[in-house]
Amino acid sequence: MRTVRLLLLVLGAAATAYGGWLLLPQLDAVLPWLIGGPVLHDVLVAPLVGLVGLALGRLVTDRLRLAWITAGLMASATLLLIAVPLLWRPPSAPPNPGLPDRDYPLGLAAGLAVIWAAIVIVLIVTTTEKKEP
């Protein structure tokens, strides 16, 4: 295992150095976009997720219900993130008439509605199953 780890270390260092060298010419413009992700995540997103988790744990005591609501929130957050570049489009240089060719807000709303409808159905089915002897 020691040799494998050493090999990975050397390969990893070489690939990182190559990437850094390729990036050098546009480093200034890229740097804010490189740093932005982790800063935004560690300072804002993760604490927020923790707080929502704590609050949800207090509000919903049934474990099954909590698990499904958590899953719904995770899925909704992911769909919202994917939709960001579709909803926010700074004017690009050449006109592309074929490009924003779908109703993205409607698609997002439909996706979220399907997810939450499925979760409500699952919860109703499982709670009625529980009540039946």
Add this chain to the structure above:
Amino acid sequence: MIRRPRLPAPEDFTAPSHSPLVAARLGLWLGVAFGLCFATGLLSHFIQHPAGWFTWPTRPVNLYRVTQGVHVLSGVAAIPLLLAKLWSVYPRLFVRPPLRQPIRLSAHALERISVLVLVCAAFFELVTGLFNAAQSYPWGFFFPTAHYAVAWLVVGALLLHVAVKLPVARAALSTSLRRRSGLEATATGPDDRESAERRAFLRTSAGVAGIAVLATAGVTVPWLRRVSPLAWRSASGPQGIPINRTAAAARITVAPDWRLEIVWPGGRDTLSLAELAALPQRTAELPIACVEGWSASAHWTGVPVVELLRSAGAPTGRPVRITSLEADGLYAASTLPAAHAGDPLTLLALRINGEQLSPDHGYPCRLIAPSRPGVLQTKWVARLEVLR
């Protein structure tokens, strides 16, 4: 009970999702997703900037459509997986550095730096890739070169991370998720609940990754077109195919006496549109497969490039440079490798889905070749040059 606010410590995070058993498995999945992204991305890079040793097959005709679809969709799947992984290891952010032990401190610092590079680069690739797929550009750098360079950063930092974590990860991966501590394995207690919650977190992460893929896969998988609510592009457009660059954007004007120029070492020929249309035509179903991941097939009719060269008396079996009427622009010209130039399905198309090409689709004629990125399917062709 009121406590003075302080920086949290790793021990403050007690949820089962922070277990190394969870982190290692998410890491493995994420490794697969990033591995697919890197391999397919590298292919796409070499197709567009071929090195001497690189060859790319012309069959199956959908090959590039599939590899680039995998590239974009594995990136989409990595978004929830990366967030789940970062949540799982978030407590490690608060590990206090071993300040009094210089050797351990430097090891700690190196590991932190490699993880920082990894997280920076991973976020960068997913965010810029997603924006590029939607053709939204809120930044000032040139996307293809930046995305390519940072891909090497991701892979390098990922290998470093695996080198550091290999013993921990191996131990975690070989431990069953249902593991219970202590000998009272039959008793149901808090540990049993923890194991259930660990599995639930992993199941949810995988499920959300699946939902993300399903929500976008319609850009390239035809039978999902009506299912995917967030596919950034439909398959429709003028004459049944979407358009990225219009004739107006490319500032194209086709002169009434337009003639196609064919040049080879020691010879030259020109053809009018009527003469092109009089040559034997071939119809083929070929996809436009864009680097942004969307793709759609159409029926193209035109003259096979290899037949055109033969009828002009030009040599075949060599690379061919295709130049557009477009004066400037990154994709005003492309080079067909010898394999593609000799393929009978590589057409100089005059018609799409039975209609004459509209100006936006490349009137008077455009290149359409199997298994190539859309940006290299040059429109408004003015000249074919057989290279040596």
